[in-house]
Amino acid sequence: MTRRFLSRAEAQALCERLLKWAKADETRVNYSGGWHGDTRFARNEVTTSGSVEDGTVTVGSAFGKRQASASTNVFTDKALRACVGQAERLARLAPEDPEFMPAVPPQQYAPVSAFFDSTANLSAEARGRAARFALELARAAGDLTAAGFIQANVGAAAVGSSSGLFAYHQSTDVSYTLTVRTADGTGGGGGGGSSSDWTRIDPEAIARRAAHKATASRDPVAAEPGAYTVVLEPQAVGDLVQTLAFSLDARSSDEGRGPFTKPGGGTKLGEKIVDEGVTILSDPADSALLTAPFDGDGLPLRRQVWIDRGVLTNLAYSRFWAKKQGKDPTGLPHSVRMLGGSQSIDDLVAGTDRGLLVTRFWYLRQVDPRTALFTGLTRDGTFLIEHGEITKAIKNFRFNESPLFLLSKLDGLGREERLGGAEGGGAVVMPALRALDFHFTSLSDAV
């Protein structure tokens, strides 16, 4: 397949061309571009499928402390010159920004090899073949319907600035999510996977697992809302735990408006905030994550351990806030990984006297920013565990719970898995886990 994004040399030439036209005191150019191909299916047939090529240039201009940005996806000289002109016009008119930070000087970046031909060459035919495992399995079963989505992304991102900085990263990623429902509407199961490398996705295994969950969750019975021991599959853990990213902002914590604010002022940095079994980090070069090693300013993104064996060890510092607080800037992470243990999901279930097995959560929304409390629902397979065994499918529950409360009541860690679809997006690796006293507040009739 022809390359549908700029190479390093082309991106560098583009940045230099724009920087040459620029008249501002400082100018930064961001390029991102590429191609995505997707295939969507539902009711046991393919519904829509598309192929999209796009690219965007963003110019950030600063005169003294006045700054603004403009972007375009039209790469003619005329349009690009107009884009530089628009950024500079807006910047001249904008009021001075007291938090203005000068351009990042040239940097060294740890190499991240995130480009895989298996994903870059994933054609409509190949996506269709992958979908067919699920479609044929569901059709053959006679009483199952499959709906799913496969999307491959190929592209590059670059940053160039008048400080002489240049950064370039090319990547691929692909995700597959699948939902299988019973024809009578009483059972539903889900599954999925994502990776930079399509060969690491197993569409057949995903289809079997979702179909099994759908059949096993048929005709659920109602259980009483209340506090339960829960075994959460990696997807469910990720759905709730990745919401912590919203709360990691150092500035909000320092300003007294986050769950990591200490009563009386200051942050909880250095304090034990959750169970000592919990370690959460971001790392662009982690082979399961493989995200860009720089942010939009060209600031290097490095391995950051946010929570180390239960202790809050870092918060996310912007360049401005880091300077003000005398810290190192971290940028905002594009990925999150929680370290797991050695137990399988079966082991976690076997060690549970009475509790619930949760496949995933859905429609999470923050309820109380003071405690990072979220509400949401279980979905795609929720089961009762009695005496170490799954005994029946139960109806879905709504919960009101904080990831911080959950991780404080940890009672067992399972193996890690890269999630197929995360509500918050990004690369997420999470373990299965068992936790005590999880608060379910009402029943849902939804399947």
Place this chain on the structure above:
Amino acid sequence: MSMDRREFVKTTAATVAAAALVPPTAREAAAPPADPAFKELAMAALNAARAAGASYADVRIAHNRNQFIRTRERQIAGVTDTESLGVGVRTLVQGTWGFAASRALTKDAAAAAAREAAAISKANRAAQLKPVELAPVVKFPNASWRSPHKVDPWSVPIETKVGALLAANEAALKVDKVKYVFSGLFFVKEEKTFASTEGSFITQTIIRTWAPMQITAVASDFSDFQRRGNTSPPTGRGYEVVEQSLSPESATRWAEEAAQRLSAKPVEPGRYTLVLHPSHLWLTIHESIGHPTELDRALGYEANYAGTSFLAPPEQVIGKFKYGPEFMNVQGDRTQDGSCGQTGWDDEGVQAEAFSIVRNGVFVDYQTTREQVAWIAALGGAARSHGCSYADSWSSIQFQRMPNVSLLPGTEERSAEDLIAATDRGIYVVGDGSYSIDQQRYNFQFGGQVCYEITGGKLTGPLKDVAYQSRTPDFWNAMDMIGGPKSYELHGSFFDGKGQPGQINAVSHGCPPARFRDVTVINTGRKS
């Protein structure tokens, strides 16, 4: 924002008239002329699609512009101007869809996109069970439309915009304990050209404006913080709405409400009568009526992401399902002036219209696109599209998106104050807060921005940590009072998400205040 009854009746009558399939006349006058170069490009794509075997094709050339200005406290936090231009081609080959899009705006690139779309159609033919059928549509060979705006946001100097934001922030920051303020101006302009092999050629300019604020009060000992956000609704209008959305008087009031929440009484969990203001109720309508009445959801086409709907199968619910009391009437509408969902034609060339979704308490119809009509016509649904197709970009595949979905006011002239006065013990909720609903749209939980205790027909003090939980059919059937035409307001969402890949849609919801009996309220202020 509110309208009187005469205006309301006039608007409703106009929207119903617009539903008749007649070519537009007066509305065309002010619209921009079609770009001849775009016409050539569109024809190149359609011809290439036909040559590649497409029985139907449409092409959309779009130029989307956004301007976002953000401030915090007494400073600017960002000024961003974006534009995106490109062409998307959708093809139907032997009843199977394909789509391809490119930012290259040449006749060759448009034709190449058309051929790629047709190739994708063919690649997917084997995995399809039933060919797509499109409902008939009236041809509009030379039509145009634009949003009813007085001031194009791009004509207003940046200093004026920043000045309006910082003046509102300043008013809020004068209030004791208010420490942080975010405010922003979001402007969107979609200039789009649609052409199809059926002979339509339609150009439209759509403008939307939103000026949100979020105000945070912090207790002096850092023991608590409280926010007041979602202050003003997004609109399908121009800069003229900004003055009202960011008025310093309103900013002061919102700031006082944030500070007041610090000393508000935590709610006692239990069952309450709720009086819901339009600035809150719109979101409950969006989630529990807007989404479940989308036909693709009801039939399982969104099962893998957004979910399905309790409102199914169609043949068992159309004309039968009792959504709420007899005075409950809900309308889908893409014609209401100033609404986010207003348009002249949808993204497959169907003229905008208004239609009933719930009539006298009974569910009567779903939101539809052309392809969906074939799914439902034999099951008692509409025989033509309600014009609900939308794509958020030239690079997105158009599909069924929510029109404005509005709860119509009662005939009797009642205000929120009248509903409160008639309530012995309850909670009055203003503004939309936290929201969550299950994947079939049964179980939901909503919080508000400001909540007050109602005792003996009077507001007796602010409450905090309030959220209510209910089940959609139980909730709407518990509605026992509704405001009149003068209490009707239009609110909505700038960024409603649906589909894979995800697309956004802006949508308005009009409603009066309404009262609901015996609803479960929980206290969300857990500490561990």
